[in-house]
Amino acid sequence: MAALQHSLTVRRLAKHYGPTRAVDDVTLTIARGQFVTLLGPSGSGKTTILMAIAGFVQPTAGEILLDQTPITPLPPERRNFGMVFQGYALFPHMTVAENVNFPLRVRNVARAEAERRVAEALDLVQLGHLKDRRPSQLSGGQQQRVALARALVFQPALLLLDEPLSALDKKLRAELQVELKALHRRVGLTFIYVTHDQEEALSMSDSIAILRDGKLVQEGPPGTLYERPATRFVADFLGKSNFLAGRIVERRNDGFAYAVDGARFVQDGPAPAGDDVLIALRPEKIGIAADGEAAPNLVEGTIAAWSYFGTSFALIVETAAAGTLQVTVPAWRCPVEPAEGRRVRLAWTADASVPVARD
Amino acid sequence: MATLAAALSRTAPQTRILGASFSWWLLIAPAVILMLAFYAFPLAEVLWISFTEPEPGFGNYERLLTSPALQRVWMTTLRICTITTAITLVAGYVVAYALVSAPPRMQRWMFVCVLLPLWISVLVRAFAWVTLLRSQGVVNEALLGIGLIDQPLRLIWNEFGIAVGMVHYMIPYAVLPLYASMRDIDPRLVPAARGLGATRIEAFRRVFLPLTLPGIVAATVLVFIFSLGFYVTPAILGGGRTLMVAEYIKLQILDLIRWGVGTMMASTLLVAVVVVLAIFARVVDFRRLFGGRH
Numbered sequence: 001m002a003a004l005q006h007s008l009t010v011r012r013l014a015k016h017y018g019p020t021r022a023v024d025d026v027t028l029t030i031a032r033g034q035f036v037t038l039l040g041p042s043g044s045g046k047t048t049i050l051m052a053i054a055g056f057v058q059p060t061a062g063e064i065l066l067d068q069t070p071i072t073p074l075p076p077e078r079r080n081f082g083m084v085f086q087g088y089a090l091f092p093h094m095t096v097a098e099n100v101n102f103p104l105r106v107r108n109v110a111r112a113e114a115e116r117r118v119a120e121a122l123d124l125v126q127l128g129h130l131k132d133r134r135p136s137q138l139s140g141g142q143q144q145r146v147a148l149a150r151a152l153v154f155q156p157a158l159l160l161l162d163e164p165l166s167a168l169d170k171k172l173r174a175e176l177q178v179e180l181k182a183l184h185r186r187v188g189l190t191f192i193y194v195t196h197d198q199e200e201a202l203s204m205s206d207s208i209a210i211l212r213d214g215k216l217v218q219e220g221p222p223g224t225l226y227e228r229p230a231t232r233f234v235a236d237f238l239g240k241s242n243f244l245a246g247r248i249v250e251r252r253n254d255g256f257a258y259a260v261d262g263a264r265f266v267q268d269g270p271a272p273a274g275d276d277v278l279i280a281l282r283p284e285k286i287g288i289a290a291d292g293e294a295a296p297n298l299v300e301g302t303i304a305a306w307s308y309f310g311t312s313f314a315l316i317v318e319t320a321a322a323g324t325l326q327v328t329v330p331a332w333r334c335p336v337e338p339a340e341g342r343r344v345r346l347a348w349t350a351d352a353s354v355p356v357a358r359d
Numbered sequence: 360m361a362t363l364a365a366a367l368s369r370t371a372p373q374t375r376i377l378g379a380s381f382s383w384w385l386l387i388a389p390a391v392i393l394m395l396a397f398y399a400f401p402l403a404e405v406l407w408i409s410f411t412e413p414e415p416g417f418g419n420y421e422r423l424l425t426s427p428a429l430q431r432v433w434m435t436t437l438r439i440c441t442i443t444t445a446i447t448l449v450a451g452y453v454v455a456y457a458l459v460s461a462p463p464r465m466q467r468w469m470f471v472c473v474l475l476p477l478w479i480s481v482l483v484r485a486f487a488w489v490t491l492l493r494s495q496g497v498v499n500e501a502l503l504g505i506g507l508i509d510q511p512l513r514l515i516w517n518e519f520g521i522a523v524g525m526v527h528y529m530i531p532y533a534v535l536p537l538y539a540s541m542r543d544i545d546p547r548l549v550p551a552a553r554g555l556g557a558t559r560i561e562a563f564r565r566v567f568l569p570l571t572l573p574g575i576v577a578a579t580v581l582v583f584i585f586s587l588g589f590y591v592t593p594a595i596l597g598g599g600r601t602l603m604v605a606e607y608i609k610l611q612i613l614d615l616i617r618w619g620v621g622t623m624m625a626s627t628l629l630v631a632v633v634v635v636l637a638i639f640a641r642v643v644d645f646r647r648l649f650g651g652r653h
Contacts (some may be wrong), residue, residue: 056550076553089551093569103555106565154556 005032005069006157006190015048015214022048023059024214030207037201040211047162049211050194054160054322055079064126066157077106082151082189083160087167090135096146097122097131103154120336121153124183141172141213148180154186163191163198177203188268198238200227210234213216217359231359235280242286242325244279244353255350263321265297268351278358283314283328285352288335288344293349301325306338313338316345402629405622412619419623429624436603439593441588443525448575449580450526451533455574458534459541473534481528485595489515489523492596504511516598522591532585533578540574576643584632604628 015023020257023045038046051057053064055076060173090099095347096228100121104114122128125145131256135143151159165173166179177292184191195201201208202222204344209219210233220228229235232243247269256271257264267279280331282288289295313334315327327346336344409419422429458469476484493496494511502508514520544567552562573600590605597603602610605625 002585054553054554074552075558077556077558080556081554083551085547085554085555087547087552089547090544091548091552091566092545100564102552106552106557107553151556155454160554257452 007032008158008190008192008294010049010053011063011065013049013052013064014060015045015052015057020263023052025062026211026214026216028209028216028219030190030192031189033188035181035193036206037193037195037205037291039195039198039201039208039238040071041196043213044211045212045214046196046318047226048182049166050160050162050192053158053192054081054083070178080156082154082156083341084144084147084162086163086165088135088147088164090143090146090150090194092135093277094129095132095134096138097144098152099135100131102150103323107154113222117153121149124152124186125149133174138162140168141176143238144168148161148183152189156189158190158192159187161191161347163195164193166195166197180204180239188342192333193312202238208238210237212237212359228354229280229356231357232280233277236354236355240283240328242281242283242322242358244281244322246277246279247275248277261321263299266350267353267355269355271356272355279353279356281325281348281353283326284312285348286325286327286348288327288329290335291345296350297348297352299325299346301344301346303338303340303342305340308338315344317344319346362433386521405625408618409622411625412622415528419619420627422620422623423627429620432604433534434600435518435601436587439521439525439601439603440583442518442522443529443586444579444583446526447529447533448524450573451530451537452571454530454538455534455541458538464524470476473531476527481591482595484527485524487594488520488527488596492520492523513597516600519599519603520596521524521593521601521603524596525586525589528589528592529582529585533583536581537565537571537574540571540577544570573643576639580636580639587631587635588628 010028010030013023013026013028014021026045026049028049028255040046040050047254048057052298055071055074061071063070066070066079091102091302094102097118100118101114109117118131119128122131125148126142127142127149128143130138130142135146138146138163138312144146147164161180165176168176177200180191183342184204191293193201193204203221207220208222208225210217210225212233216235224232224237229241235241235243244258244260244265246260246265248256249259249264250257255266255268256277257266261263267277271277287295290297296309299322301317301322303315304318304324305316307314308331310331312331314328315338317325317327319325325346336342410416412419423433427513445595454473456471457465457471457521463576492514493499494513494515496514498510498514499508534623548566548570549562552566553559557565589603590609593601593603594606596607597606608624608628611617611624611626
């Protein structure tokens, strides 16, 4: 399988539509065999980058290399990339088997060989029994699988996926996320996945590239991105976050202290340059402290609103020092009964939060 | 609602003709009478005359097999119709494709240009072609002027002239069904085909073209059947030298007062249309083609 894997480099890629910069100087390296997600809100340029990789969009500047070979001038049909489109783009006048056979037919693969490979690809997505159906007779999830089989049957160099799960309902989406990840392990290809859904990105990817307004903001494994977001945008887009804007009042070797409206908090890690600091604090990293219990960071407040999610309570707490904070507490060990107007003491450790750049 | 319906069914007369109640027949009676008096009856009359004038029997229809002149008229008609349909389809396909690919604002203007000819009298258009194509016409003068030819080309009063005028008239009828079938195609399908390894031409041939097949069939039927009975354009641009069926019928009935031959040709034309429809009906579902629900 390793022989089939390829790496892809996007170097200083730009795409301008008139004055709009859909993609603005993006450099990205996708290692062989990785599952990489391009994540961003709509208009962030993620789809344009994917279309440039696929060959449907000619970049204004920059180049794309497969391993070491530049492929920028090649038309889509000469790139040999598998692609799953948003809405699947199955050919409605062909059966499932004919759809999957399409890439082999245009490559003039011999009939017996083609039949064997179509059967193999359909088995891979567990759809062998539906091969004579038309796409319109299939459910959304089944169509999705046909599109996958069709994109994999010709042993492409890469698999490109453009929001392939966006049309499915939530439960099916979760199932297919697991399947896609398993499929990635089985076929061992390099997957490039585009989505605006941060949960999808977190659950499937080896690496995530976060885009905003055509620029690459941060790139890394999901855990790193979630735990150490570089900017306010990343912290906010990938999961939820509270933000504390303060002034640094003390610098130590292993951390620093900062003041927000007179309250003093501590933070691990090197202090950023300058006096002003923005701290991102995840709701689930805030705990409720018992009366008299000591903690590195403590703030008092009253519950303004709360909701129950089965696994957790989400509280909105008004504090004098830190403004309004979102807090997520596991429901089965919530130390207080949530009620509007109830006073609570919120606590978090010095390594729970992280300084981020304003953007 | 239910009580109202029940009350109605109690008061309604119990008489039923062909499974429908009398009041229902009363509602459509004006339309039925109109159709019978002004459509079915004259049509029957035409059929009747074709079998009875000048003497009862199949005499008129025999001529179809024996008269070279009649056969020539039919061959000319079929040839011109086939050529017209083929050219109209290719040209209409290109126009419809351009329409579908154009941005919305542009599309509106293009639609106006496609439909504009429909609002201009067919007579005006035929004479416009005469002024363009005759030997002292704009086209010949221009070609002579730049020295491409030294004799005026014969562009009119032959099959070429008829075909030009008919293609011009028929193009909207080809564009509209073709446009409708192209508009329904998912715009991602052709890129998807190319992403899977098909060249532009293969993507068109294996994906786009097959999906427009219903539109192609609809346009073919519409244009071919319209062309079969076309009168004004062939009469003017053919200049009496190239005769098509419709003009021949007019000649027989109005000029030569040979009602028998004229009505026979009219009946044969009707049969030809029905045959064409029957052939295509075997290939495609007409109700779907012309907008009916499936």
